[in-house]
Amino acid sequence: MNSLKQISEYCSINGIAQGLNIDLLPTQPLCLRRLLLCVASTRSHMADNLHSAIQAMSLRDDDPIDLQDDQCFNVFDGNSLSLLGRLLNPPRQPMSEMIEDMPRVWRVYGRVRGIALSAEKFQFIFQREEDMITVLNDRPWSYKNWTMLLDCWVPSPPANFLASVDVWVRIYHIPVNHYNTDTMDFLASKIGHVIEIAYDPKMSQKEAFIRAHIRLDIQRPALPSKVLNLPRGGSVVIEFEYEKLRKRCHHCYRLTHERPDCPLLHNRNRKQSIPQSSEKSQSSSGVKAHAPGPSVPPGFEPLFPELPSEERKAALLYVSHSDETESLARIARVQLSIDQGPDVIPPKITHDLSKGKGHVFTFEEPQRRAKRQSIMTEAPSSIGECQRGDHGKTMSSPSELEGASSSSLFSPTGFSIGTSFEAQSSGTKSAVKSNRKRPQRWKRLAVRAQKAKECEEALAVAEEERQSGDIITKRKAVLNVGEHSSKSPKPTPCSVASGLKPLPSQ
Incomplete structure (x- = not known):
């Protein structure tokens, strides 16, 4: 087999053609051939190691850490006397200051310790159970005038844990023709879940409001009022006042931020800043914006108009079925549930009208x-x-x-x-305290300096006369010191019985 190959090339610059013979299978010594094979195997082994190292290398380790179910890793026994809490406005409620200040507010300093779990969540571990119960009974608490949530520790907290606050609400202007517990429960349910109502129908109602204990979701607004439409025409503005709740947003009435930080206000300003050219182009092109919700063919009445929008959407999604018979059956089930209505549970009534009563704070x-x-x-x-x-x-x-x-x-x-303060309606104490008629400060300082100077001069004169030994002048000098006194020395009258002799004994 001939392994030689002839290669010819031509250089266009010099115009010279050149030929070259190359041996494709050169003959090599045995030792050199073995050395080349060893180097090749070493290189392949290094390449394999490098490839496996690159595959094992990662920028971050995403493998989760499994914690063993061992007694040494949990503190269930220590957490049985602890409270978990949440700050509703962390930018205005420093966590470190709150953990230092709240034990003093609760008057349990030295018997409780706090743990900061995050920027808004914390834990307080008590030494005595009665201290923990006292703190729980006085909820809701506030720090820096913003509400904080507190609840007992549980091993597996639910999804809605620390998402609501129990507060007493005062309800005003209940119509006289509907003044009963069912109306009170209905009005209170528009704010949150009703726990109980403080009302005694057998006793006189001295206050212009009724109190209801409500579990308010922090995602919902603490509304100050709502308009109530009466069944026989007319409307009444129902007002709500929240006890022990200090600050809230003046725009959306939520407890989690101030008005400058309100997201609804920012969204409205952002929408106003967007130019209305797109709206004009849509109106010019004849495109109409359709209202959200399921469409109804013309000439047909909508299904379930008495339901709210969200419930109506869910009901329409439930009754939409390919089989006509099944769809009609589902429509009948939904209509039957609407006609029957939900199960009416009577509200819980307490006759202690002052239960958990607190102040109403009004921020402006x-x-x-x-x-x-x-x-x-x-x-x-x-x-x-x-x-x-x-x-x-x-x-x-x-x-x-x-x-x-x-x-x-x-x-x-x-x-x-607010209205929880009871003003005294009797007595002669003036409502406005009159201002003190005091001279200006520089005048008071001048008079004080003048008196000090006169006192020093009198003391100096008395010291000089004491050194001279003149007793008479000394007494006169002492009298001169007290010339400013309006009182003059009065001689003590002689007692009547001083000149009489004692009577002889009988």
Whole structure:
């Protein structure tokens, strides 16, 4: 076999053709051939090792860590006397300061320790069970005027754990023709889940409101009022007041943020900033925006119009079936459930009308607060004139009580005590305290310095006369020191019985 191969090439620059013979199967010595085979096997082995190392190498380890079910890894026994909590507004509630301050507020300092679990969740471990029960019974608690959630520790918390707050709500303006427990339960259910209602139908109702214990979801707003349409025409504005809840958003009325941080307000501003060119183009092209929800063919009445939008969508999805018989059967089931209505559970009633009663805190926006302060500065002068005119008259009307106590109840922290504060309607104590008539500070300091100077001069004169040994002048000098006193020394009269002799014994 001829292994030689002839290769010819031509250089176009020099115009020279050249031929070259190459041996495709050169003859090599045996030792050299073995060396080449050893080097080739070593290279292949190194390549395999490098490939396996590259496959094993990873930028991050995504394998989960399995914790063994061992007694040494859990603290169930230690957590039995602990509370889990959550801060609703972490940017305004520093976790480190809260863990230091709350034991003092609860008056259990030294008998509880706190653990920060995250930026908004924490745990307090108590030494005594009665301390933990006392803290739980006084909920809801606030820190930095923002609400914080507390609940007992559980080994496996549910999905809605620390997602609601139990609060007493005051309901005003219930119609007189519907003043019963069913109406109270219906109105309270529009705020949250009703736990119980404080109402006794056998006793007189002295307050203009009824109280209901409600479990309020923090994702829902704490509405201040709602319009109630009456069945026989007319409407009433039902007002709600929340006890022990201090701050909330003035735009969406939620407990998790302030108005500058309200996401609904930011979304509205963002929508207003978007140009309306797209809307104009759609209107010019004749495209109409369809309302959300299932469409109904023209000439047919919609199914289940009495249901809310979300429930109606779910019902229409349930009755949509390919078999006509099955679809009609499902429609009949849904209609039957609508006609029967949900199972009516009577509300839980408590006759303790003051159960868990607390203050109502009213926060106002900065503009309203400044307006109220300007009104308050003008109110004391008119109140003082009324007091000077009718010195012995007591204020008994609600407007007079509100005007007299507004300046004293308004707090610089941003909230004021609401209707839970009981004003005294009798007594002669003035509602507005008169200002002290004191001279200016520089005048008081000048008088004080002058008195100190006179006292030093008198002491110096007395010291000089004491050194001279003149007793008479010394006494006169002492009298001169007290010249500013209006009192003059009075001689003590001689006792009548001093010149008589004792009577002889009988």
